[in-house]
Amino acid sequence: MAMANMKLYVVLATALLLLGSSEGGFRVTCRSPDPPINGVVSHQSNGYGARATYSCKPGYELVGERTRTCGDDGYWTGSSPYCTRGHCPALTPVANGALYGGAYTEDVINVVCDPGYEPRTTSLTCQTDNTWSSSLPTCAAVECPPLPPPTNGDSSGDTSYLSSVTFFCHPGYELRGSFSRTCLSDxxxxxxxxxxVLKQCSWLEAPSLGSIDGNNGRDVGCTVSFSCNPGYLLQGSTSRTCQETQQWTGSQPVCIKAQCPPLTVPPNGMKFGGTAFMDEVTFMCITGYEIVGSSTLTCQDDQTWSGTEPACVRSQCPVSQPPAHGDVSGGNLFGDTVTYECEVGYRLRTRSHL
Known part of the structure; x- marks a missing residue:
C-alpha cells in the first residue's frame, strides 16, 4: 500500500514538473498585505515582484517603509509600517503668557495670558496638514479707555496696562482730583x-471798623478793595489782587481814627483835649479874659473841627457914667482906668457904698 502511494506521488510530481516546465515554471504569490490602522495599502497583484504601497489618512504620518515587494519566498520584504498622528511645529514661548495643550493632529493649544494682558488668539488647532490654524499667538497689554484732558488743562501718557496718564493745568489753574491715573489689569x-479749577488765595478779612468789597473772592485775578467806617482812615493797601502764586498783593490794611489838624492855644488862654476823631478840645481864658468863639470843638469824621476856633479877649466893665456937673474919661476893658473930673465950683466926692 505504501509503495502504491509513493508511486502516486512521483507520478503527480512528474506531471506538475512537466506542466510547470511547459509554462515557464511555478508563479510565486504573497498573501494580500493588511492596511495599517488609519492608513491604506495599494498593490496591483500579489505575485512575485509585485509592489505594495502604504499611505496614511490625512493627519497621520507613516512610520516604516512606504513600499514592500513580494519576494520569491512568498513574503513581502521588510515589515509592515504603521500610521501615527501628525505633529505640528513647536511653538515658541509666549511673552506675558503661557500655552497649554498638545501639538499632535487635532490637538488644541489654549493661550492663557498673565494678569493685565489679553490674547490676540485664544486657541490654535494642529491641522491635518501639520500646520497650525493660526499664526503664533501673542499676549498684548490690556488697554484702558482713553481719558479726556481736564478743561483748562492737558494730559500725557499711555492707556495700556500699568501705564499712567498724568494731568496738569494751564497757568492760573490748579488740579482737583488725581494727579495721575494708572491702567489696571481689568x-x-x-x-x-x-x-x-482757578487757583485761589486764602480768605481775606475786613479790617476792624471797616469793610471789604468784591465778594471776598479768592480766585486768581480777583481783586478786593477795603474801606473804613466814617471817622477812620485806611492804613495799608486799599486793594489786593490774588496772584498765580496764590499770594495776595500788598498788605492787609487797618482802620485808624482820623486826626483833625492841631488847634493853637489862644493868647491869654488854655486848651485841653486830643485831636482824634470824636475827641473834644475845651478852651479856657485866664482871669480878665473871656472866650469869643466856641469854647468846645469836636473832631469830626471829615477831619474838620466843629464850631469856630476861639480867641481870648479882655473882659469889659460897664461903661462909667459921668457924675452930675462933672466928666469921666478912660476905657472900660479889663485893666483900664477911668478918671472923674468936676466942673469949676464943684468938688469931687466919692459915694460910700454901704
Missing part, C-alpha cells in the same frame, strides 16, 4: 478724574 483706571 481695564479700569485708578484714582478720580481731575478738574482744573
Amino acid at each position: 481695564g479700569t483706571w485708578t484714582g478720580i478724574q481731575p478738574d482744573c
Whole structure:
C-alpha cells in the first residue's frame, strides 16, 4: 500500500514538473498585505515582484517603509509600517503668557495670558496638514479707555496696562482730583478724574471798623478793595489782587481814627483835649479874659473841627457914667482906668457904698 502511494506521488510530481516546465515554471504569490490602522495599502497583484504601497489618512504620518515587494519566498520584504498622528511645529514661548495643550493632529493649544494682558488668539488647532490654524499667538497689554484732558488743562501718557496718564493745568489753574491715573489689569483706571479749577488765595478779612468789597473772592485775578467806617482812615493797601502764586498783593490794611489838624492855644488862654476823631478840645481864658468863639470843638469824621476856633479877649466893665456937673474919661476893658473930673465950683466926692 505504501509503495502504491509513493508511486502516486512521483507520478503527480512528474506531471506538475512537466506542466510547470511547459509554462515557464511555478508563479510565486504573497498573501494580500493588511492596511495599517488609519492608513491604506495599494498593490496591483500579489505575485512575485509585485509592489505594495502604504499611505496614511490625512493627519497621520507613516512610520516604516512606504513600499514592500513580494519576494520569491512568498513574503513581502521588510515589515509592515504603521500610521501615527501628525505633529505640528513647536511653538515658541509666549511673552506675558503661557500655552497649554498638545501639538499632535487635532490637538488644541489654549493661550492663557498673565494678569493685565489679553490674547490676540485664544486657541490654535494642529491641522491635518501639520500646520497650525493660526499664526503664533501673542499676549498684548490690556488697554484702558482713553481719558479726556481736564478743561483748562492737558494730559500725557499711555492707556495700556500699568501705564499712567498724568494731568496738569494751564497757568492760573490748579488740579482737583488725581494727579495721575494708572491702567489696571481689568481695564479700569485708578484714582478720580481731575478738574482744573482757578487757583485761589486764602480768605481775606475786613479790617476792624471797616469793610471789604468784591465778594471776598479768592480766585486768581480777583481783586478786593477795603474801606473804613466814617471817622477812620485806611492804613495799608486799599486793594489786593490774588496772584498765580496764590499770594495776595500788598498788605492787609487797618482802620485808624482820623486826626483833625492841631488847634493853637489862644493868647491869654488854655486848651485841653486830643485831636482824634470824636475827641473834644475845651478852651479856657485866664482871669480878665473871656472866650469869643466856641469854647468846645469836636473832631469830626471829615477831619474838620466843629464850631469856630476861639480867641481870648479882655473882659469889659460897664461903661462909667459921668457924675452930675462933672466928666469921666478912660476905657472900660479889663485893666483900664477911668478918671472923674468936676466942673469949676464943684468938688469931687466919692459915694460910700454901704
